[in-house]
Amino acid sequence: MASDPRILVVAPDDGLVGPLCQGLDALGWRTVTARSLVGAVQVLIDWPLEAVILDSRLAEAKAGVEAMRQTVSPRRLPVLAIGSEAASWEAGRVEIAMSAPPHAAQAALRLEHLVRAAIAEEEVSLREATFAARGEPLPAAEPDPSPLRVLAAGKPDRRFLALSNSLTALGCDVIAAPTPYTAFDYLHERPFDAAVLWGGEDHAPALSIASGMKRNTRLYHVPAVLYLRGSAEINLAELYNRGFADVAAADTPEEETAGRIVALARAHRRHVAIRRTLEGARASGLTDPATGLFTPELFAAHLARVVDGARLRRRPLSVAVLRIAATEAIAAAREGGWLDRALPQVGAMVSRLIRTEDTAARLAPDVFALALPATRGPAARIAADRIAAVIGCTAFDAGPEHPPFVVEFEVGVSEIGPEESPAAALERARAGIGRR
Structure with a gap:
């Protein structure tokens, strides 16, 4: 179907x-x-x-x-x-x-x-x-008002210089990097809103920079644009799968390409401001002091509002529960107090691994919950399993006389039904822990 x-x-x-x-x-x-x-x-x-x-x-x-x-x-x-x-x-x-x-691959990505x-x-x-x-206004983080910062990486060329000039004319602060080495130096030294990479006779330097950006958590979301020099055959789907946000052909007017780069840069800066606003909740007195995650009371209040919002907007909504599995290693770590020492780090990892729009809570010392807006049940299962798998790759200290231990999760997921209450959906996710 x-x-x-x-x-x-x-x-x-x-x-x-x-x-x-x-x-x-x-x-x-x-x-x-x-x-x-x-x-x-x-x-x-x-x-x-x-x-x-x-x-x-x-x-x-x-x-x-x-x-x-x-x-x-x-x-x-x-x-x-x-x-x-x-x-x-x-x-x-x-x-x-x-x-x-x-x-089509570019359109799907955008x-x-x-x-x-x-x-x-x-x-x-x-x-x-x-x-x-609840009497704790959440301060809104406004986008940085300074000029957009764009990295222009590649050897000087007439068309590439013309694109840089068009970006400057649109008010961007353009920093030129002639080699991948200088490009990475700049990317690590200062924040950028976008990177435009010159695809000259050899695309390897541009591909190297884009791949490096996707392997760096700080640079992962910075949009990378490939500006092609010629019309030689190239697999566009592969380029977008490699992480390029846009690919501009040589026959595209520099002004239009510059406008597309500026739109990407503005969207990225807005995304950064949104994430800062949402992460600002951790600094309030309402969140769990050890992890910065929502407390059970705060999560219940917010989940009710999210459910109402999802129904009003006709979007799906799912919840997930992640409970630390009762393995022998966890039992030993719990007895020695090492699990309690690791839990704040586990909670911090949960908060970093969720998407910008998701909400994470600590329902009990070893139980976490997620609200995943605009997400169907199967996709929520994939997201929750991914978080559990990433945390499961981390070794935590168990003391000088014991090997490090890993934290495994049991996961339950439920998609909230049309008339279902938030509490019922959360309980259904709890009851479904371990089931597929």
Whole structure:
């Protein structure tokens, strides 16, 4: 059985975006098409879709963006506009504007980032309300107002220099790095909002830099853009799988490429601010002092609000419970007090491994819970198992006379039903620990 559609395509015909839709469908991003804005609004009423791909040739396309967003409010609706008209729209009208359809793998990657960012912004408003209701306002972290910082890595070339000049004209602070070594030096010395990598005759240096960024937790989310020199055959799907956020062809105008880089950089800076806001909860007096995670009382209050928000926005929601397994190594570590010493670090690892929009709580000394918005049950199981597996690779000190021990988890997951209470869903996740 086919899955429900995720993306609304608004286009007068298939001439511009038809092949893109076929590619997205093949990648699991099932699309549904509307041929008019009136039809688009009706589809949005009928289906809880995650994002919109808009053909800017459509009559009143520009004005229709706000109408579609109002239809699904308070759910946030990212829009990717495609067409020569969209490239000239003012900044902020849509999340992404491109003159030509992107590769399907690129579109899927960008849509994933846009959707997760929208969910994270929804979580910010919910979390602010939870803390305000308990007398501890959550301070909002505003994006850094300084000029965007872009690393331009690669040998000097006429087109690459022209792109750097276009970025500077858009107000960016561009730092040039002629070699991968200097690029990594700069990336480790100062924060950047994006990195544009010159794909000259040899793509190896650019690929090396991008791979290195993806292996570094601090640089992982910094968008990397590959700027191609020529039109030689290249596997775009492989490039996007390697972690490039965008690939600009040589025949793309420098101004448009610069605009796409700026949009990525702004989105990254906004993402950083959102994460700082959500992580600011740890500094309040309401969280668990040892781990910074939500206490049972705070988690119960927030989960109720998240459930109401998910139903209002017609998004799925799952919860997971991770309980430390009663292994022989854990029993020995518990007797010597070494488990108690390790638990704050375990909790800190849980908080770092969840996604920006997720909420983690410590329900008991050795029991943790997660609220995973916009996540179906199977995907929640994968996320919880991943967290358990990463923590299970860490060895904790058990004293001078004993070998280090590892922490294994038993995991239970439940997707909250249409009429189910938060407490019932959490209890169902507890009861399902160890089951598949």
